[in-house]
Amino acid sequence: MWDFLVPVCVSDLVKTGGINQYVVQDVVSPKQLPSHLNGFKAALRSQGPLCILEHFDTCYSKGKAAGEGLLQWDSERETVLQALIQLLQLDIRSLWSLSLVEEEFISCVTCCCYKLLENPTINHVKSKSTRDAIIHLLGVQVKKYNHLLGASVKVIQLLQHLEQLSSVCAQAVAVWSTEYGVKAIVGEVMREIGQKSSEELAREGSGVKAFSSFLSELATLVPDIMIPNISVLLTHLEGESPSMRVAVCEVLGEVLVKVLSGDGLDESGKADRDRFMDTLQEHLHDVHSHVRSRVLQVYTRIVNSKALPLNRYSEVMGLTVGRLMDKSVNVVKSAIQLLAAFIAHNPYSCKLSSADLKTPLEKETARLRELREKLQANAPVFESYGLENMSGHYGYTGGYASKKTSSNLISSVPMCSFFSAGPDQDVSENREDLPLTPQKEGVEGGGKDGVEDSELKKQEMLVQYLRDTESFALQVEAAIAVINSMLYWKTTSVVQEAVQFCVTVCEFSVANSLTGVRKMLPLVWSTDATIKDAVVQAYRRLYLNPQGDSTRAKAQTLVDSLSELMVDASLGTIQCLEEIVSVLPFSVVQVLWERFTGKRETSSLHRRAAVLLLGMAARAEREVVLSNLDTLCSVALAEKVTEDFLLARDSVITVCNITDHVRQAKGAPFRLPQDHQLFTCLTRAIAEGVVMEDPHWQSFMEQAVRLIYFLAESPDQICSCLLQRCSRLLLDQIAEVPAVSCLSLAQLLSLCGCVAFWQVSHLERSVSSELRRRRGETEEREEKAKGPSSKAKVSNESSVEEELGLMGASADDTEAELIRKICETELLADENLLCSFLPLLVRVCSSPGRYSHPQLTAAACLALSQFMMISPSVCEEHIRLLFTVLERSSLPIVRANAIIALGDLTVRFPNILEPWTQNLYTRLSDENPSVRQTAVTVLTQLVLKDVLKVKGHVSEVAVLLIDPQTHIANLALNFFNDCGVFNLLLHLCVARMTCPLAVSVFRQLFSYITKERQTESLVEKLCQRFRTAKTERQWCDLAVSLSLLSMCERGLKRLQECWECYSDKLTETGVYQPLLSITAKLRRGAKPQLKVLTGILVIFISHTFSLNLVANPSVSSHRDDSFVTPKPTRKSSKKPVVTFSSDEEEEEEGKSTFWVPPVCLALCFRGNDWCGGWLQSKHFRCHAL
Structure with a gap:
């Protein structure tokens, strides 16, 4: 009989069971399953449920339909x-x-x-x-x-x-x-x-x-429950884990913010608060930068929550300012955030200017002094029976007091009771034990003395408040100077925080806050989008989001704030503002026009600011100025133009913003006719000013000529008439007065040079672009006129040219050649007006003794350089004269202008200026700081543009690193940073550094070398330099330079390999001592194996030094007569290699190989005290290379 056991799982039915157990014998495949199912259905109809005994395999093979699956857990x-x-x-x-x-x-x-x-x-x-x-x-x-x-x-x-x-x-x-x-x-x-x-x-x-x-x-959730057990965590503040120290400090911060804050604390709570505050202050100087940064952030939260006691503001503020000098960037950033929080939530005033606070503080202090003197004069004499109680109350233990002592005690009573009160203790509580005095009776009765005492207390509180406010403002002003220097750091996050801080201090009207706001303005040109956006948003927050009840009031506020920024602003500041201030509302534009035209009474500075702001708006919308061009001419360029050339200049700058120069024009260029009122006013103003002695005429003239070439049709004709008119005025002046005015002549020459410069620019930019535009239109018309078949032929013929990139190149070359020919042959032709001024310029520049007027010399030199920009032939003809002026002129302004002009000429005609490169670098050692500054600035740009090669002239720039003028040293440092310090050092290593401060220069430069590979390469270069050095001074400088490097293991090996380069120079103490100092630095904190290698090198150096002294004691006295390093007399031999491998490390990677000079190899086997034991415990093998 079959036994059917209930299986634990379905899969148990297919397992082979014991005897007389029912199992599934065959699992039907999916293909056979339909026929078996039909047989099962027939058996089910005929046999009923008993059919399962014969067809169970079929039922098992038929799976259950897919249902909901397992429960969705x-x-x-x-x-x-x-x-x-x-x-x-x-x-x-x-x-x-x-x-x-x-x-x-x-x-x-x-x-x-x-x-x-x-x-x-x-x-x-x-x-x-x-x-x-x-x-x-x-x-x-x-x-x-x-x-x-x-x-x-x-x-x-x-x-x-x-x-x-x-x-x-x-x-x-x-x-x-x-x-x-x-x-x-x-x-x-x-x-x-x-x-x-x-x-x-x-x-x-x-x-x-x-x-x-x-x-x-947990501290943010339940700080009050943590207080009873917080002492168990304080032990971690002395532990080694910075994370746990941070956690405990943050717990303390949350407790201080949410529990131990406010004025309702009892004595125990105040004690806990003070203890926790002291703990946080200690960890502002934690050894770990992360802890210092987080503690500053905890303080920021405390200040933002207004939980910092007033008596700790000054102390914490001072500690925070000190953290601005921290080496960690995160700490500096957190310190800036905390200082901004201090200012934003300060309990003193919304205006933090120490200068404004000084006067009221002095006034109130004087009033307090008067009240005290008045109160002391009216103080009554105490009766004798109260002295015993008074002495007991104030701590006097003596049985008797002298008359003087009693008098002092009595006179001090009115103030002692006030100052003895605690921060939250009522002053009246201290007086309860005092005997009834006439003074107390007066207070209780509302007498005159009580009123004066109350006034004294109020005055003392007022004076203390003003003192605290002034102290806080002074601390903020000290922080501003430090943070302003961080605006140009390389760390983006620090720059962002510095920008936000400048905005905060400006909003609170802190003294010198506008300095940082102006200093950060050039950052709008930063390549870092984050920094640029931060600056743009900062300026919009300060100046473009005005407060006011009406649209008119908001516009007035915005104009006032922008005008304050524009007052005394440099040209660079104005250009930066143009990047920010683009679109101005109509109401603001209306207020600006009212201010410019004088409808509202305003100063000349604010009128100039208004017209410049209109120019900024015109960059986005030309109609802002174009629709009111006649008004602008009548106000700024009419008859009274000679009274204010600065307003006229700024008006011309504004009009320039409507030209195609500031926007991309697709169609015909936008220009005004020659007879337009604007050009009539400009030519009249220039001509009238040429014979005047106005210091601002020069800048106006330059901008006016620029505008004429940008906006006028046929500007060359206008400028030709202008030159003739000015020359006639000068000749008329000479006819009246025989002696010519040097200033008038200088201004005429400046006008000639400016016209020559912009004439060349007009030809190469405007005329050339117009020729290309017209050619393009002509080709387009011809294409439309041609039929489809001809177009297909042309396209097949031009396909090869398009692939080679020659399409349109020949036409461009033709146009460029035409412009070059005009500059070469026509601009300075005999019939051209400019040609008549060139001999005069040459005469003035070549005769400095006869024409010694400073302004005339400077104008002539600058104008000559502008004439030289016209053609290569003129440049080549007068280049020697310009360099002579550069070298021999006694005027720093002339030399500085000459360097700038020669920099432009180098870009335009590099082949002509290439032989004169050395003369440009010579100006780096000029005696005048302004000339040196100009020279390093110009040369930096030329090198960065790859116009000049710095190779062979690095030493001249390197000397400026130790220039006494800080800004020049910074420019030199920027030169090396931009051009690559390491690449320039490789050239500097082979240059002749004859400067006495060469060591200081190398020390400054080597501090920027941090990579081992770079150090190794420099060691090799410096060692090779020993072979070509001819004097003992050069040997010593090279040795000292080697000692200034941050030597590493790879550098040490390279120093050993180059032994033959400097071994014969070890007779000099100036070579021996620096090389010995290298080994001393290497042995400090080095690994044992590196210490041994360093020690061996010490023996080699010391032994060679002693041998040379014994063999040739007078070698140093005759060294100067030898200009070539003598060849070694010993026979060359193969370099032995000493290989060390420890007993514990027999593999190849455990070996250390270095080269040992043959002359000193025997020293390693003498069992020296310092290395004998080590050599005995190691495998020592020597083999030849």
């Missing part, structure tokens, strides 16, 4: 947890015999909860409901089922192994302590963490970060 899990919470909240003790819930049941539930917390997705937002259910389920067990100790231990374990659960655990502990009232669990967990030693924390690794995050998070 994620959706059902929360339901199960909620059911468990409801169950455990009931009184289930009766389910057990002893009415005590078994520990196994509680462990089963808690283990499930902790297992669920280990799910990696438990922190996700979608798991919030499940996470909250687990926390509440554990909370019920902690409260009702004595799970407090187990929960605290489990929390620590979870933190040790799962760092991501720090936030969940903090939330759980907070819920258990607040909603379930189990506050003891906070103390248990804190004690568990506090008892961990530094060694345990070091072993746990990620657990330390989890503890730190847990404590910080």
